[in-house]
Amino acid sequence: MENEARRPYRMGARAAAMEATRVRVMEAAATLWARRWYDDVTLQDVAEEAGVSVQTVVNRFGGKEGLADAVFDWVASRAEVTRQAPTGDVAAIVAVLFADYEAQGDANVLWTAQMERVPAIARAAAQARAQHRAWLERVFADRLPASGPDREHALNLHFAATDVYLWKLWRRDLGLSRGDAERAMRDLLTSIDPRRGHDA
The missing domain is CATH 1.10.357 (Tetracycline Repressor; domain 2)
Structure with a gap:
């Protein structure tokens, strides 16, 4: 019973951690693209800025273009709020x-x-x-x-x-x-x- 009770908590914590990582990667990419040309920013640059591996970036966004689409959607949603x-x-x-x-x-x-x-x-x-x-x-x-x-x-x-x-x-x-x-x-x-x- 105790294990069953703790499983949803662990799943929730994992989902929250994954979302936090996703946001951190988008923030890193937005920061870099605010200063540099799109072509001059690599996934390695983004990963280093976010403190994650390149594979993590690929797993979350599928590649550079997928990351760019996610970042721009995220920035637009924040502008809508502010x-x-x-x-x-x-x-x-x-x-x-x-x-x-x-x-x-x-x-x-x-x-x-x-x-x-x-x-x-x-x-x-x-x-x-x-x-x-x-x-x-x-x-x-x-x-x-x-x-x-x-x-x-x-x-x-x-x-x-x-x-x-x-x-x-x-x-x-x-x-x-x-x-x-x-x-x-x-x-x-x-x-x-x-x-x-x-x-x-």
Whole structure:
């Protein structure tokens, strides 16, 4: 009886340990790919960073492309959790977006630069665009037209005004402070509010 009672506990502990190892490998890969080109990071590099064997990485993910898909899904799911902002509050929306970009923006730009030659990154980029569009539809639900070409036009404007490359332009290329860059994005979002035209 005692052995039977302890078996589920041991299985649960093993599953938890396997999941912890899986997350550690993904964190290691994400860290390396945030600094280096995809092709320059080997499974050996990831294994050493995570403190596991290469075989462990292969067993968990099947290879480099499988690992990349898992990492990008994992990063996307974390972004979904952290990007919580009240609908219509432009200041809060921009603050939440900048918190994400300040943490992940440089990696996002590096990954995006490789999407034409790395299928895993191309898939991740398509997923990220869809996720960002859904986020825009949610946080700007109060101002977007209901449907049709006007809605698409408004979404395109909001997409451009909140794109990571605009963050890069302001923060990296032009050297704006975070406060000044956030102000610029707030002003831009306010200026493209479709409701302004109806009020005029």
